[in-house]
Amino acid sequence: MRIDKDLVAASATPLVLGILSEGELYGYAILKRVAELSGGRMEWTDGMLYPLLHRLERLGYVSSSWGLSEVGRRRKHYCLTASGRELLAERQEQWTVVADALRQVWQTAQRPGLAEGMV
């Protein structure tokens, strides 16, 4: 199953913020975590993650620092700032409302839909 592009784009920011709230990470590790969380069903264009991270950094939601990888190469790590946490909390509330509304509408709509499908 491929997930719609707009949906992926809309969920990218809260997803990245949520992943970073678990602790400091670098770009590739963030994408691996996304794949892990979605069971590989959310496909991102990997390169697009970085402009997003830079935007979040410019707006002060994440901060970055250069460190070294296991093999001694330069690696940029990102971590969530206080205002990033605030934004995450805000987004969480919004998504909860959306998810809740969707769940309700699925529940009422699903039964007739299923019945039609069986005919």
Add this chain to the structure above:
Amino acid sequence: MPQDVELETNIDRWRGYVLRRQAIAPADVDELEDHLRGQVADLRATGLDDNEAFLIAITRLGNLDAVSREFAREHSERLWKQLSLVPEDPEHDSAPAWQELAVVLGLGVGAGIAFKVGGILIHDSGALVRNAGLLVLPFVVGYFGWRRRISIPVAAVLLVAFAALAVVLNAYPYAANGSTETLAALHVLVIEWLLVGVAYVAGRWRSDARRMDFARFTGELVIYFVLLALGGGVLLGLTAAVLGLIGIDVATVMGDWVMPFAVPGALIVAAWLVEAKKNVVENIAPVLTKIFTPLTIVMLLTVLTALVASGSLGSVNRDLLIAMDAVLILVECLLLYAISARDPMTRAGLFDAVQLVLVVAALAVDAVMLAAMVTRIAEFGTSPNKLAALGLNLLLLVQLLGTAWFTVGFLRGARPFASLERWQTRYLPVYGAWATVVVVAFGPIFGFA
């Protein structure tokens, strides 16, 4: 290990390819390379060979054009000199170079002709000064309108705005050499320049990033214009000297014909040069602000000491107040230019602290000026000049206070640099609003005196 060698060559070649993109900085390429290596290592662990792993990793990274467009959208300051917006579709990129040159030269000559014809038709020198911007700046607007292919509604708004200014400036019965006329002539330039800005950003004036691009453009334009004026001045001076030696007096020709064409033409050419990524100046901009910020601090402190030492502020004369307003405007322009030239991603450093000192010094000068002005107004009553100076001073005071507040926040790490940028760009229209009040309302209020 030949396989590793091949992978390294592949990665090197890829790096070189990505580095050619202006929007992706070397540090970003390091970051992408780290990503690529992580991906390759994971893919190899699943049993793929180096080449396969590299190809899949590259594919997952995405189409380089699309990725670099995303980078450009986020880091427009890296690209602004080239095209302030990356073309969505390279096929419809800017016109061929010769066509652009023809348009620039045509508009430059057009501005010269408009100015010259204006000079012939308008006999009153005050009216000519008032209308100078209206005669020349629409050609700059025309250039950006053509270059950015602005939409019809934006073009219509600009046309109506310029027409409205022309009506106000020429229908008002200004008294000859009155102060409301001088004030209108000065303030209308602010409005006209902001209208140029609307064309520059192709109507997207609400965007903070585009506004910053325009601030950057204005700073570079001033530099280019001064360079052109210097070069032109030397050339004209030498020509006049040589012709003078062989007995031909060219002073009238210079005044009547060369200057009316050279000055407006130079403005259009400067706008085009800034636009056409002559990145010679690009490296000078941050250097200039770093040189002039400390120097301006020294100047402000000297002026402040002199003002305070001279004693009674009420006796400060009007010309000094106007000169000090000019100093504060210069400081604000320097600040805005320095902020626009700064890489927003770098951390707070010494220069940001120096900038804060500049803001605080300017605030001190502004406070002294305000005290002097209020004293004068209390003593001699109000006048158009005093009211205009007072209004401008209050606007500068608020902007400087905000700048100080956001700079302190940034230095303490409590706010991102972007909040300081936003404060600067969002404040710009306030000046336009005030200038409109001075141009439109001061005449009727003060009886066009």
